[in-house]
Amino acid sequence: MGLKNLSNKRFELKKYSAVSLSHKLIDKNIFPIINIDKSFENVLNYQIKSLKPDKLLIREPIYDNEIKILNKIENSFKSLEIVKIPLQSLINHKEFIESYGFPETFSKFRKIVEKNNLILNPIDTKKNFIDFKVRSNLNKEYERIVDIEKFSIKDFINYLKKHVKSYKETRDQIHGQNISSQLSVPLSLGILSPRRIVKLINEYEKNVLSNQSTYWLKFELLWREYFKLLGFYHGSRIFNPKGISQNENVIQHPEVYDWSKLEFKDDLVFSINEQLVKTGYITNRARQIFASYFINNLKLSWLSGARYFKSYLMDYDTETNYGNWMYIAGVGTDPRGGRVFNLEKQKNVYDPNMEYRKKWQI
Numbered sequence: 001m002g003l004k005n006l007s008n009k010r011f012e013l014k015k016y017s018a019v020s021l022s023h024k025l026i027d028k029n030i031f032p033i034i035n036i037d038k039s040f041e042n043v044l045n046y047q048i049k050s051l052k053p054d055k056l057l058i059r060e061p062i063y064d065n066e067i068k069i070l071n072k073i074e075n076s077f078k079s080l081e082i083v084k085i086p087l088q089s090l091i092n093h094k095e096f097i098e099s100y101g102f103p104e105t106f107s108k109f110r111k112i113v114e115k116n117n118l119i120l121n122p123i124d125t126k127k128n129f130i131d132f133k134v135r136s137n138l139n140k141e142y143e144r145i146v147d148i149e150k151f152s153i154k155d156f157i158n159y160l161k162k163h164v165k166s167y168k169e170t171r172d173q174i175h176g177q178n179i180s181s182q183l184s185v186p187l188s189l190g191i192l193s194p195r196r197i198v199k200l201i202n203e204y205e206k207n208v209l210s211n212q213s214t215y216w217l218k219f220e221l222l223w224r225e226y227f228k229l230l231g232f233y234h235g236s237r238i239f240n241p242k243g244i245s246q247n248e249n250v251i252q253h254p255e256v257y258d259w260s261k262l263e264f265k266d267d268l269v270f271s272i273n274e275q276l277v278k279t280g281y282i283t284n285r286a287r288q289i290f291a292s293y294f295i296n297n298l299k300l301s302w303l304s305g306a307r308y309f310k311s312y313l314m315d316y317d318t319e320t321n322y323g324n325w326m327y328i329a330g331v332g333t334d335p336r337g338g339r340v341f342n343l344e345k346q347k348n349v350y351d352p353n354m355e356y357r358k359k360w361q362i
């Protein structure tokens with residue numbers, strides 16, 4: 001699948017998730033929006049005009065471009081009440097910063113959250129949920145949306161039952177079936193709430209099994225949350241070549257303008273790129289290796305790398321993507337000042353029989 005098709009697909013998914021959410025609350029005449037970006041602006045305009053809601057429930061805009069889009073909406077629909085809330089988070093970011101400031105390391109952040117029990121309960125949307133089946137004007141598109149939602153929760157519960165018990169041992173592999181939760185796509189689209197996921201894991205731990213793996217899945221969700229907090233606190237600085245780093249001597253590599261000239265000569269990185277371009281998904285290990293190669297071997301700007309991922313990843317998420325790229329480039333919050341992955345070592349440990357490379361080099 002080419003780039004255009006993949007990004008179209010992501011756009012379609014985003015559209016479905018937004019329409020789906022809007023129908024959950026539409027009887028209350030509230031129109032909720034999670035993603036605010038340029039591609040979404042037209043859809044938003046169209047939806048407001050056709051559904052005429054009284055209230056717009058919108059994720060608190062953080063970045064300059066989001067604020068601009070929202071200003072435009074505010075000016076175009078003067079009677080619309082716009083309620084900005086920090087959606088899609090495990091904790092209350094504003095209260096966290098007021099009480100603790102921004103923790104320079106993930107470790108400090110995690111300890112504060114765990115010690116003070118800061119993860120919030122999911123918002124109860126059940127009472128607002130409309131049974132789509134009884135709606136007479138239901139069309140095929142909406143049926144598909146319902147499927148996406150149901151699939152996400154059902155799929156995750158299935159993952160909990162069958163695979164979570166070994167998550168800590170498998171999540172770091174470069175490929176394989178059910179090695180990780182696959183939560184990133186529904187999370188990035190706003191289809192699943194991270195709070196609901198944590199609640200489901202807690203229930204599973206209480207009633208079925210609690211081990212290092214069940215804890216580790218919550219640990220990774222806290223990484224996501226840390227990068228969300230970072231975006232909230234640092235705003236558009238996360239798009240700077242120097243990232244959030246205070247270091248004046250940060251090496252700034254050149255940006256990529258002509259992607260057709262880019263070559264991945266290493267067989268592992270070549271394979272990772274193939275998988276990324278063809279499927280829109282690669283594992284965390286593969287993302288780390290790719291990012292390190294891009295920055296440390298090709299000596300190219302981490303920002304270009306982050307944009308490259310943005311154009312291909314099905315689960316693209318601003319804070320998680322830029323936060324991870326900054327981390328590896330050493331312009332984020334890594335106390336070790338960035339990461340360099342030795343390719344030969346990675347191959348020996350994660351693809352000793354060349355299974356992965358053979359699969360993607362054909």
Ligand SMILES: Cc1cc2nc3c(=O)[nH]c(=O)nc-3n(C[C@H](O)[C@H](O)[C@H](O)COP(=O)(O)OP(=O)(O)OC[C@H]3O[C@@H](n4cnc5c(N)ncnc54)[C@H](O)[C@@H]3O)c2cc1C
Binds near residue numbers: 182220282313
């Ligand atoms: C350079 C780079 C770019 C990335 N870009 C994105 C992105 O655009 N969107 C995205 O969702 N993830 C991104 N990640 C994080 C991670 O690779 C994916 O979330 C994960 O591979 C998705 O698969 P999963 O849901 O099965 O993960 P699991 O291992 O099952 O993790 C469960 C959830 O925890 C969170 N999580 C896991 N690993 C990380 C991490 N390293 N940082 C922050 N949160 C994490 C995610 O929300 C994930 O869905 C990136 C990582 C790197 C190194």
